Amino acid sequence: MSKPSTPKGMRDFLPVEMAGRNHIFNTIKSTFQLFGYQPIETPAMELLSTLIGKYGDEGDKLLYKVLNSGDFLSSAIEAKANINDSRTLSKFISEKGLKYDLTVPFARFVVEHYNNLIFPFKRYQIQPVWRADRPQKGRYREFYQCDADVIGSDSLLYEYELLELTASVFRKLGIDIIIKINNRKILSGIAEIIGYSDKFTDITIAIDKLDKTSIESVSEDLLKVGLDHKSIGFIIKILSFQETDNLKKLEFIETNISGSETGLKGISELKEVLKYCAHSGQTIPVETDMTLARGLNYYTGTIIEVKANNVEIGSICGGGRYDDLTGVFGMPGMSGVGISFGADRIYDVMKMLNLFPEQITASSVVMIVNFGDEEILQLMPFANKLRQNGISTEIYPANAKLKKQFSYASDKNIEFVIVAGKDELSSGKYGLKNMRTSEQKSMSPIEIIDFIKTKISE
């Protein structure tokens, strides 16, 4: 029999990985909560009618479709459909798909539960999503998204709040970051000024590649799309303007796009958000960046993206303002703004920069050595006492050789081992061995609890 395995592009997580991942998830989750975002969950599956057409043709191809139950072919045969063609057939044999992101299910959720929600509705959602993408380093077919969105308000205070929240998450994780910020209205203003508003999407797609490619290559793309040389020159001038002061940079752009009302609106929104950030009382490492475009078309205002300093990796967090997320489900005019943390990349960054705290482990803190039933029966209430004091504790399951018991504790990275045989039990002083320092002390049960409690709260 061949060894069983996970499907390609999908992963098991072992305890050591889980400890690191939970550290990230718990940090993100608790920060979401500190800013008043409330948890929701949606099913792994959505109806295909909810998903299809929301992610472009490429996205549709990457949806995992679930086969209908039972005699799934019957309806295709009944309808005399061409069952030799995959595309035709799939419409008959599959009506559900696995979710591709958390945004479209959230839009569906808002429309479905509109009457039970309080607006502005602030929600967070941490769940896996699935994409039938070609697996490669750092790209998986199942991965978690960690999203926070507020819907039903166009207040720029929420842009600021999400920036504050983002800075706070990475501060807690110990990751040094820069938050790039832009406003799609400014990009829209640039397109308007050069007379190519109709090519706005093409322009943003071209600009979006600047990250991975050169100014020359972007110019070529813009030429291919049909822009003239003068317009391209104008775009390049704005994109390549170097200035470290955010406000000075915005002033330069303002003078260049003063003919576009939309563009000026974008400038003023961005200024407002920056003003809030400056008053936060904390450092929010934000940098206006006109080359930031974010491919997704639903963004209409502020857009942000987070890069980790000192490490070569794509963006680890991103988001923005959208004006019409629920319109596609028949509910227009709901403005919202959201942020999404890429847990897998954050994990990689923390691993590369060695940022996981040493005490992050999924192991017990204490193991009690097993000298036989008689001793164990006396020690069981003590094990419970340790647990009641928040100290995770296990009893070695059998009266095995001491060497074997100790190597189990050491392999599992258990910090303390309690040695209490007949003599120790009758004297009331147990041996406590610190497996990291090899130090051994003799202490009463109560002293042991106090000692370990102090140790683990350090």
Added chain:
Amino acid sequence: MSKPSTPKGMRDFLPVEMAGRNHIFNTIKSTFQLFGYQPIETPAMELLSTLIGKYGDEGDKLLYKVLNSGDFLSSAIEAKANINDSRTLSKFISEKGLKYDLTVPFARFVVEHYNNLIFPFKRYQIQPVWRADRPQKGRYREFYQCDADVIGSDSLLYEYELLELTASVFRKLGIDIIIKINNRKILSGIAEIIGYSDKFTDITIAIDKLDKTSIESVSEDLLKVGLDHKSIGFIIKILSFQETDNLKKLEFIETNISGSETGLKGISELKEVLKYCAHSGQTIPVETDMTLARGLNYYTGTIIEVKANNVEIGSICGGGRYDDLTGVFGMPGMSGVGISFGADRIYDVMKMLNLFPEQITASSVVMIVNFGDEEILQLMPFANKLRQNGISTEIYPANAKLKKQFSYASDKNIEFVIVAGKDELSSGKYGLKNMRTSEQKSMSPIEIIDFIKTKISE
């Protein structure tokens, strides 16, 4: 456009439900950890070769199959398969399925990662599973399982440990329970004594129904299966023996099945587990119950099931010892014991008995009233101070009418509202309104933080 919705039998969870569910998940998770169980996760999808044949024919029918990507029909056409037949076709067009439980993926995990695990391996896993079952009250097509298992040891201390853990979880949740316990070896001994060892599975299936049906009906089932009247009488005598003292009950059975070595082994195992429980120093509400059989065939020793007292609902937790979970994946002889908590039923029980603590909420603790940008800019650092002290805080997003701001806070069940307009800001004393008691106080920012910290830690 029709309103979008979730697929049938699948659910969204709104913040209020999430708060209750997270209370349950967090209690279970932290207790798992206190007993030294380590988290793992496996993908939502497994290869169908891993899943099929593990849950019986009925189970196989309930598996959700995922359509292969791209031109999924090509391999069927190439193989000249009968593409008019659902059963034949599905083998060609689907190679992955959604997981049906956590046990089979765990067995696959142990075999796949054997060399990276430390045995006895104690793991917990809290993830959703999917079954294409007919939806009905309390039965869903997507639901969470919360499992803890230890594999690689046959020590009965683990049976005890899981009983202790189970009692601890329900004690923390405030649910009054009884843990029914039995041992499949005793049932096996009964079958042996009456000379029907070959009908062991049929006998356990019949006994398993006693919960929902009568002694008469079980007798009929046993007759249908081919047992004679005398044997049925013997089974009924044992099953219906009334005795509240666990050990006396076991003695009665012991004398009745003393001819079966396996049966006596079961008795002695059960006695050993009860002895451990009696020495725990805590109350473990355990009751031996010979009518407990647990249908699943892979159990070979101790079996348990938990019922909530004072409420009519099926079992809310169950588990047992299995001797050969990984054998089906080519790794025989790995003994293990596990427990699984039914989060959905536990939620229903807590709801029915009104057991959720009042302070369980997913809302902010504090809302700061918005009197306009000038005030808000001054208050933003204070909002951050509150958050740094673990107090979840939001600023109302716009300078709306006070009434509107207050009703947002009240609708969202936010406990405190901070009122700080120009006067309050210049005096340094802010208004703090308790939305539950309607009490309003005037306090300095530092006093407010101390006051709320004390309140929420109560």
